[in-house]
Amino acid sequence: MKKFLAAIMAVAMTFSLAACGSSSEGNTSNAGSTSGEDTFVIGGLGPLTGSAASYGISVKQGAEIAINEINEAGGVKVGDKTVKLSLNFKDDEASEETAITAYNSLMDEGIDALLGTVTSAPCIVIKDYTAQDGILQITPSGSAINCITDADNAFRLCFTDPLQGKTMADFAVNDLGYKNIAVIFNNSDEYSTGMKDAFVEEVEALGGTVVSTQAFNEGDVDFTAQLTAIKNTNAEILFVPTYYEAAAYIAQQAKDIGLGLPLIGGDGWDGVLKQVTDPSTVEGAIFLSPFLSTDPEVADFVSAYEEAYKATPDQFAADGYDVVYVMKAAMEKAGSTESADMIAAMTEIEVDGLTGSVKFSADGEPEKGAKFVTIKDGQYAAYNVENTEETTAE
């Protein structure tokens, strides 16, 4: 019996060692093969595993497409030198603790600028580290307001949570014409609470009423109690400012209990179709998203992405792609690959990216317009604000 146990232990240990090996390989990737003096290493941080993995993987792949494109076109002209780009992307599991460890190992391996982090919570922590190290940080999708505050080196490409909340409130009240609105949000998440606070404030400023505000906790999978409470109010529409995983649960359970309200959400909804088992549960939902893969303007990127990864790129892939081009523009403008020079150049550039034309203010915020996406016949489709037919169809 003891021998048998020992054998099992040995097998178990081998497995765990193998696991270590494979996971560290999986976490590091190097797009762009060159390594040498003239390589600009972009460090990347984002979740490659866990419940937000879809975002991190998309950003990483989008950035890889951009880097390959730039390298194939001969690299970036910086002053009289030509610089090739490469990416060192590590998994932060969307967790503060893991992000710090991953950031430290990126710095040990040597990076010139940071693309990250993909989710908000780690970004708030990491910006203090990058500010201390003085390197350029651009978050593709960290939308919490304090992701980049008090850090002159930090910029963001996406909308902030409050701006998203405000935009969705304008949209629900002015464009869709609803007055009685319910909200369900994740109480333990910056992204969700930030959006919800601004949303509630703006709805009331516009003369609407938030008839029910229901909270849930991180990791909850059962929302029936909250949704039943909403069902018994006179709400006409439900705002769901959460990531796609919770959104999928909520949409499914709303259908189960016969809630029947139209759903709207923020950019965290992108990817929801991969998570739902029944696309009819999210049919007609509208969310804010700066990128739509069926848009003819982005066809080149979409086909390159599909060829490389056998998947359709989402908003996060576009964000990752754009951040690389923003870095390229900053490098060219500054004529230097030093972070200090690039940071100074950031406010002077304008980049016409996949997610729209973007400029940056001195406090690191992007200036660009809003776009909406709806789910129609189980597919993402552009939502045209003037088209009111879609709202009555719900």
Next chain:
Amino acid sequence: MFNNILEQLINGLRTGSIYALIALGYTMVYGIAKMINFAHGDIIMVGAYALYVAIVLLHLPVIPAIIFTCVVCSVLGILIERIAYKPLRNAPRLAVLITAIGVSYFLQSASLLIFKATPIPFQSIINIQSINIGGVTISGITIVTLVVTTISMIALTLFINKTKAGSAMRAVSEDMGAAQLVGINVNRTITLTFAIGSFLAAVAGILYICQYQSLKPTMGALPGIKAFVAAVLGGIGSIPGAMLGGIILGIIESLSKAFISTELSDAIVFSVLVIVLLVKPSGFLGKKKNEKV
């Protein structure tokens, strides 16, 4: 308002009956082996993944897939008992408890290695439309959950009270030594208990995954803990107690989420546990036993 309360009660009954099903496994094992099997929650997870493997990867029809899931979990329950707990039958209780926690981590990490951390969406195998009675909507999965748990509980009660193996289980839980003296095969009875407990966990896993439709390696942890609380609340070791505890827990949770505060619902659930244990330390239906000298 009345509809609201009624719907919240039905929600509570649904989660509660899943908790009850899991709590039965805790309470049966405790009654017989006098140990808390902390790996029990992870059997639910294994059950859910087994169903996924059977349906999505092996393309089995629904009924064989359910049977496959139940067999996998029962065999796993027996294996865990044989490999991890049986050698510790006479060891201090703490050692067994720690082993149970170890088994729980082992199962979670094993499924993390095999299936990775990314949640896997899983289409429910129960396709029954919601029904609407006087403004109260009851979803198909809720109906199935309530029917299946009721049948399981009746079958289990009959099994325990009417069959020879059931009598043997009751005898072993009363006094293991005396049961051995009158010729009951204690080891086989314990194995049977684990098999039945894991079978019920498999059923709970199937219902759980059809409800929430997303698989991840840690999915068993929270329902496992809640069910353990339910078992303690009802009186650990008591089978009707586990059923009652589960349903009470589900209803308290649902009502406090709906009418008091979502953030506080877990705090309220655990406060109820503390109060019940202060007033009635053996739980609602637990037997008060004097320590044997």
